[in-house]
Amino acid sequence: MEPGNNTRISEFLLLGFSEDPELQPLIFGLFLSIYLVTVLGNLLIILATISDSHLHTPMYFFLSNLSFVDICLVSTIIPKMLVNIQTQSKAITYAGCITQMCFFWVFVELDNFHLAVMAYDRFVAICHPLHYTVIMNSQLCGLLVLVCWILSVLHALLQSLMVLRLSFCTHLEIPHFFCELNQVVQLACSDTFLNDMVAYFALVLMAVCPFTGILYSYFKIVSSIRAISSARGKYKAFSTCVSHVSVVSLFYSTGFGVYLSSVATHSSHSSSTASVMYTVVTPMLNPFLYSLRNKDVRRALKNLFGGKI
Template sequence: MEPENHTGIPEFYLLGLSENPEIQSVLFGLFLSLYLVTVFGNLLIILAIVSDPKLHTPMYLFLSNLSFSDICFTSTTVPKMLLGIQTQSKLITYAGCITQMYFFTVFGLLDNLLLTVMAYDRFVAICHPLHYTVLMNPKLCSQLLLLAWLISILGALPESLTALRLSFCAVVEIPHYFCELPEVLKLACSDTFINNVVLYIVTGIMGFFPLAGILFSYSQIVTSVLRISTVGGKYKAFSTCGSHLSVVSLFYGTCLGVYLSSIWTQASWAGVFASVLYTVVTPMMNPFIYSLRNRDMKRALNTLLCSVPSSS
C-alpha cells in the first residue's frame, strides 16, 4: 500500500456519458428536455389530484406520493449532470457524492414501496370491494405512507454509512453521470467486503419483499377476476390495474436491466445506459401511463388545464 496515493478527502470526478463537446451539447438538450417533462408531468398529476375532490381516494393519494418521489428521484442525478455539462466541470465533492448516493437510494426505495402499497390497494379494491372503504380508511393509508417513508429513509442509511469507512485514491474518476454505489465501490482503495455484503442484503430485502407483495396481490387479483362470469366485468376489473401494472413492469424491468448489465457484461456503458432508463425514462413515463390509461385522471387534468386561462 502506498500512503501517498490516498487522502482523507478525495476528489471525485463524474466522467459523464461522453467527453465529445458536440455530443455533450446534444446530451444537455436531451436530458434537460427529459427532466422538464418529468418534473412538469408529475407535478401536473399532483395538482390534478389535489384540485379534484373526486380523486381524494387511497389510490390517487398513493399516486400523488409516487409522482412526488419520481420528481425527487430524478432530481438527485440529472441537475448535477446538466450543471457539469454547462460549466464543463466534472468535479463532485466527497460529501456531495455520499449525499447523492443516499438520496438516490431513499427515493429508489420509496418508489419500490409505494408500488407495493398501490398493489395492496388494488388487491383490496378487487378482492374485497364491499369492505374497501373500511379496510382502506384514511388512518391506515396515512400509516402505510408513513411506514414507506420511514423504511426508505432508514433503509438507505446502512449503504451510505458503510461508504464513509472507505478510503479512496486522491483522484477518483467515476465512469458514470452520478455517484452510483456499485461504481463507487469498485474504485475504493480499501477493502469493500462489508460494503458489498450490506449492499446485497439491503438490495435483497428491499427488492424481494416488495416484489413478493406485488406478485401475491396480483395472484389474488387474477384469481378473483377469473371468478367473474361476464367478460365486461373481467375487463373492468383488469382495467383498474392496467396503469399500475404497466408502471410496475417498467420499474422492475429497468431495475433488472441495471443489475443484469453489471453482472453479465464488463462494458460499463451498458450499465450506464440501463441506469438512464431506470433514473430518467421510468419517472418520465409514469405520468403518461396514468393519464392516458385512466379516464378519471384525464378528466381531472382537462379540468385543471382549462381552469388556468380563465383564472388569468
C-alpha cells in the first residue's frame, strides 16, 4: 500500500471505550462527574493556598501548581470526549488531534516533574531542616517551576513534530478516548522506527530520571526519619510525605503500566482503561489525598468558606 500524504488527512476517529449506544449515557455521566469534581477540587486547593498566608510556603506553592496542571490535563482530554458522545460523533480533526496530543504531553510531563520537585522539597525539609528556608527560597522555587515548563513544552513539541512527519493511509480509527501518541503512531503507513526510538528514549529521560530522583529523595528521607529518636518526631516527619507518596504511587504505577504493557502487548482496550487511571483518576484524587490528611489545607478551606465546613 502506498503511503498517503498526511496533508490529505482531515480527521481521525476516536473509538472511545465502547460503541454500545446504551452505555454512552453512563460513560457521559461518569466522566462529566469526574471532570467537575477534578476541576472543583483542584480549584479549591489553589484558592485555599492563595487565600491563607500560612500556606505561602514552597510545599503548597508546588501543590497549587500541581493542581493547576491537573485541571489543564483533564480539560485537554475530557471535554472533547464528552462533546463526541453528546453529538454522537467520533471525529477529531487532524490538527485537533495533534494539538490535543501536544498539550496532553505538556501537562503529563508537568505532573511528572512537579512530583519530582515536591519530593526534593520534602527531602530538603526533612534532611536539612535548618537550611530549608535558605535553600528553598522563592527564586529557586520559581526557577524549578520554570524549568519544569520548559522541559515539558520542548518534549511535547518534539513528540508532535515527530508525528507530523508521518504519513497516514485510510485506516484512521484510534482505539482510545483521546489522541494517545502510541495509538496514533501505530496508524501510520510510513516508517515509524525513528518515532519509536525517540518515544522510548524520551520515556527514559523524561520519566525514569525524575522517578529515580524521587526514589533517591525518599531513600534519604527514610534514613533521616530512622535517625530521629522520638516516635512522635518520626510520625510528624513521615506524615508530611504520606499524601505525596500516595499520589506518586498511583501516577507512576499506572503510567508506567500503560507504556510498558504497550511494549509487551498491543491490547488497545487495556491500554485505554489503564490510561484513565493516570490521566483522569489521579488528578481527581489529588485534592482529596492532600486535603483529607492535611490539617493546614482543611483549616484554609474552612476559613475560605467562613467556617462552614
